[in-house]
Amino acid sequence: MKIAIVGTGYVGLVTGTCFSEMGIDVTCVDVQDTKIEKLKKGIIPIYEPGLEDMVHRNYTAGRLKFTTDLKECLDDVEVVFSAVGTPPDEDGSADLKYVLEVARTIGCNMNKYVLVVTKSTVPVGTAQKVKSAIQEELDKRNVKIEFDVASNPEFLKEGDAVDDFMKPDRVVVGVESEKAKAIMERLYKPFMMNNYRLIFTDIPSAEMIKYAANSMLATRISFMNDIANLCELVGADVNMVRKGIGA
Numbered sequence: 664m665k666i667a668i669v670g671t672g673y674v675g676l677v678t679g680t681c682f683s684e685m686g687i688d689v690t691c692v693d694v695q696d697t698k699i700e701k702l703k704k705g706i707i708p709i710y711e712p713g714l715e716d717m718v719h720r721n722y723t724a725g726r727l728k729f730t731t732d733l734k735e736c737l738d739d740v741e742v743v744f745s746a747v748g749t750p751p752d753e754d755g756s757a758d759l760k761y762v763l764e765v766a767r768t769i770g771c772n773m774n775k776y777v778l779v780v781t782k783s784t785v786p787v788g789t790a791q792k793v794k795s796a797i798q799e800e801l802d803k804r805n806v807k808i809e810f811d812v813a814s815n816p817e818f819l820k821e822g823d824a825v826d827d828f829m830k831p832d833r834v835v836v837g838v839e840s841e842k843a844k845a846i847m848e849r850l851y852k853p854f855m856m857n858n859y860r861l862i863f864t865d866i867p868s869a870e871m872i873k874y875a876a877n878s879m880l881a882t883r884i885s886f887m888n889d890i891a892n893l894c895e896l897v898g899a900d901v902n903m904v905r906k907g908i909g910a
Contacts, residue, residue: 664850666742667692669733669765671702673709673824674782674817675746680714681828683721685853690728690736702729713825733765734772742846743769744815745793746782757786766793770800773808778846780813784877787870790814790837811843814866816873833860837869 664687668679671693683689693699698708705722707715721727730736737743747761762783769779779797781790794812801808814837819827834851838844844863855861864872887905894901 664688664742665690665740666744666850667733667736667740668744668746668782669693670746670748670761670783671698671708671729672746672748673821674819675744676702676707676709676718677711677714677819677824677828678744678746678782678817680717680721680727681825682850683727684717684829686726687850688726689721690730690740692730692733692736694731696731699729699731711824712822717825733768737769737772737777738774740777742778742780742850744780744782746817749783749785757784759785759789759792762789763792763796766796767800769810770797771804773797773801773810776809776811778811778813778843780815780847781870782815782817784816784873785814785870787867787874789870790866811838811840812866813838813843813847814869815847816869816876818873818876829854831860833862835862835864835869835872837864837866839866 666682666687667690668675669692671679671691675691679689679691691702701708702718703722705715705719707718718727733743745762745765747765749757749759749762752758762781762785766779769777779793781793790812797810797812816835818831818833831854834854836844836847838847848861851861890904891901894904
């Protein structure tokens with residue numbers, strides 16, 4: 664199976680490398696020439712335990728490739744993951760210009776079916792915008808080519824991202840067609856051998872799960888900070904309390 668990952672930042676590089684470790688043929692795409700050249704030389708832009716060795720091993724084996732040109736690999740891949748940045752806009756909302764730019768590039772250059780999967784953290788409704796952007800470009804070309812969109816949010820912790828990807832507590836995938844579901848099942852099958860959970864939902868629910876999970880984690884941190892303050896007042900050990908409630 665051949666896939667492309669657009670964006671070689673924290674999420675994109677970890678995702679692409681881990682998929683290649685499981686035998687998938689992966690092409691990582693980034694617009695930054697210098698970053699791609701460094702990756703080809705084995706220079707990793709981020710530090711994650713185990714990632715550098717995994718990149719070297721799979722690049723040498725030919726399962727992991729790096730390029731600046733998405734067009735050159737579109738005809739060969741079955742799935743394109745969009746893992747580009749979504750920086751906050753002036754009003755605090757997620758800036759989707761890079762996500763939609765990827766969608767338009769796909770629509771301009773695709774010649775066969777492709778499943779476009781959003782991996783970036785994006786607001787609910789983004790997949791529909793991606794779908795519309797691709798269709799607009801196909802309409803401009805006056806061609807009819809089948810495609811699907813999906814949402815596959817990431818749940819990676821810095822410092823433990825490789826383990827989180829290789830041994831996921833759950834994989835959430837939002838789809839709207841049986842074909843897309845079958846492709847994602849095939850892609851994640853190696854990870855499911857150890858009974859890790861593959862949860863299929865509709866696309867808006869998958870997008871919402873990511874934001875809800877982030878909010879829940881922030882709430883837990885805030886809650887434990889208050890519990891720590893209370894522990895100081897009453898003479899309790901917050902580490903023991905954390906261990907007790909976490910169990």
